[in-house]
Amino acid sequence: MRVVVVGYGMAGARLAGELHARDADMKITVLGAEAHRAYNRILLSSLLAGKMSESDVALAEIAGHGLDVRPGVTVSAIDRADRTVRTAAGEAIEYDHLVLATGSRALVPPLPGLDPTRLPERVAVFRTLDDCRRILRTATGARTAVVLGGGLLGLEAARGLAGRGLDVQVVHAVGHLMERQLDPGASAVLVRTLADLGITAHLDTTAASVAADDAGVTLHSADGREWRADLLVVACGVRPETSLAQAAGLAVERGIVVDDRLRTSDRRISAIGDCAQHDGAVGGLVAPAWEQARVVAQVIAGGDPLTRYRPLPTVTRLKAAGIDLAAMGDPAPADPAYEELSFTDPARGTYARLVIDGDRLAGAILLGDNPAVGTVIQLFDRGGPVPADRRTLLLGRAAGVPAAAPAGTPALMPDAATVCQCNTVTKGALVRCWRAGARSVDEMIAATHATTGCGTCRDAVDGILDWLHAADTPEVARR
Numbered sequence: 001m002r003v004v005v006v007g008y009g010m011a012g013a014r015l016a017g018e019l020h021a022r023d024a025d026m027k028i029t030v031l032g033a034e035a036h037r038a039y040n041r042i043l044l045s046s047l048l049a050g051k052m053s054e055s056d057v058a059l060a061e062i063a064g065h066g067l068d069v070r071p072g073v074t075v076s077a078i079d080r081a082d083r084t085v086r087t088a089a090g091e092a093i094e095y096d097h098l099v100l101a102t103g104s105r106a107l108v109p110p111l112p113g114l115d116p117t118r119l120p121e122r123v124a125v126f127r128t129l130d131d132c133r134r135i136l137r138t139a140t141g142a143r144t145a146v147v148l149g150g151g152l153l154g155l156e157a158a159r160g161l162a163g164r165g166l167d168v169q170v171v172h173a174v175g176h177l178m179e180r181q182l183d184p185g186a187s188a189v190l191v192r193t194l195a196d197l198g199i200t201a202h203l204d205t206t207a208a209s210v211a212a213d214d215a216g217v218t219l220h221s222a223d224g225r226e227w228r229a230d231l232l233v234v235a236c237g238v239r240p241e242t243s244l245a246q247a248a249g250l251a252v253e254r255g256i257v258v259d260d261r262l263r264t265s266d267r268r269i270s271a272i273g274d275c276a277q278h279d280g281a282v283g284g285l286v287a288p289a290w291e292q293a294r295v296v297a298q299v300i301a302g303g304d305p306l307t308r309y310r311p312l313p314t315v316t317r318l319k320a321a322g323i324d325l326a327a328m329g330d331p332a333p334a335d336p337a338y339e340e341l342s343f344t345d346p347a348r349g350t351y352a353r354l355v356i357d358g359d360r361l362a363g364a365i366l367l368g369d370n371p372a373v374g375t376v377i378q379l380f381d382r383g384g385p386v387p388a389d390r391r392t393l394l395l396g397r398a399a400g401v402p403a404a405a406p407a408g409t410p411a412l413m414p415d416a417a418t419v420c421q422c423n424t425v426t427k428g429a430l431v432r433c434w435r436a437g438a439r440s441v442d443e444m445i446a447a448t449h450a451t452t453g454c455g456t457c458r459d460a461v462d463g464i465l466d467w468l469h470a471a472d473t474p475e476v477a478r479r
């Protein structure tokens with residue numbers, strides 16, 4: 001069996017490891033357009049913010065018998081009749097099964113002065129390690145930056161640059177920030193929090209053109225305003241990279257259309273990660289990409305014939321120092337039957353909103369310090385019933401009542417609680433690792449991949465391990 005994986009990003013790298021672990025004799029070729037070994041794209045925000053180095057964000061090298069990993073190799077065509085892929089250098093590589101893991105590319109809006117194939121010197125998108133290097137190069141010695149786009153990525157870039165001492169203006173076309181995850185109330189509090197951190201948000205502002213010269217870059221808005229800065233970061237969203245699939249005649253809508261077994265319209269070709277469209281939805285987060293890698297590895301290696309990809313609810317967290325933000329589900333559902341509760345304290349930078357369907361959480365936004373955030377995420381993940389006194393979730397504690405069941409206390413966490421969102425690792429899975437002999441965080445990570453995504457669960461995994469060590473008795477280890 002010869003498997004060729006196109007794309008050596010987060011999904012492609014994980015898939016190669018999953019395949020190799022299942023069948024050490026499989027011949028696996030991974031072709032990646034980026035010149036370096038795969039890295040944790042999520043952590044580029046931490047690299048930009050100066051919290052991590054390039055070596056911190058590199059993913060573990062995949063190597064072994066039968067594995068041929070080739071960074072710096074772009075695939076330019078697929079010949080489905082001959083079952084070969086052709087590289088940009090003209091090499092033809094045969095496959096028995098082909099997996100497309102080509103990810104997304106940054107969207108550059110069609111504005112005068114912005115040619116996506118040749119961005120001006122002081123303008124950068126924020127998708128790859130090379131983009132990040134370019135931003136950091138330009139930010140060195142700079143005093144001001146404009147970020148076009150107030151979505152998750154734009155705000156993480158803005159926070160990173162502000163943390164480096166730049167005065168940052170965020171220009172956003174919509175009336176509120178992160179409109180896919182937040183409602184206007186949360187955005188209003190976030191605008192204030194950002195202002196305290198040296199970031200000014202301009203909402204409802206349509207960009208009209210960009211003019212760049214050696215000394216700086218100017219963004220003009222449709223209503224006649226302009227912002228001059230040393231650096232412009234364009235963070236206007238991403239588009240699934242489907243050009244190869246489209247040229248090969250595969251079914252493509254917004255992404256490459258796949259079924260529950262991640263097969264495209266050609267049964268010898270699968271697609272996973274940001275480039276794939278499953279059940280009408282395209283990705284954009286690492287948890288589904290890694291789950292798809294696991295499922296497709298099982299399908300190709302001939303494991304469980306019933307294995308199917310089932311999307312799980314996703315939680316979005318902003319990785320920006322000084323801003324605690326978690327959003328999940330639909331923040332503003334149209335159904336009037338839903339119960340909606342919110343609490344705002346702009347002066348303290350706090351906003352909470354719960355959307356409840358019957359006694360289940362359908363969505364939530366928690367901005368600012370809220371001790372119940374772990375509990376809320378667990379309830380959302382598991383579809384557990386919300387407490388009768390909603391204040392325990394909304395405020396973290398009700399008057400005269402102790403804080404909501406502290407999700408961080410391992411003893412009180414149910415086994416089904418998801419600890420690592422990116423890798424869908426539950427407390428129960430970590431306890432099973434312990435029972436199987438894992439005694440260090442590294443051993444737990446090796447067995448489950450926990451903490452290897454955004455890394456925000458590291459404290460929780462440490463806490464569970466400490467709890468297991470402290471309660472090192474057969475009774476507790478069996479819980």
Ligand SMILES: Cc1cc2nc3c(=O)[nH]c(=O)nc-3n(C[C@H](O)[C@H](O)[C@H](O)COP(=O)(O)OP(=O)(O)OC[C@H]3O[C@@H](n4cnc5c(N)ncnc54)[C@H](O)[C@@H]3O)c2cc1C
Nearest residue numbers: 007009010011033041042074075102103273274284285286
């Ligand atoms: C700054 C930043 C922060 C993020 N934060 C989060 C977060 O907090 N949580 C979260 O869940 N997600 C986050 N994401 C999104 C996450 O990184 C993606 O969902 C994830 O990388 C998808 O993995 P992928 O392998 O599908 O795509 P990618 O990681 O983009 O990898 C695709 C690879 O395929 C290569 N490729 C494309 N075409 C070809 C070709 N023709 N030949 C060879 N190679 C090709 C590309 O060069 C790329 O290396 C973030 C993204 C960015 C940029």
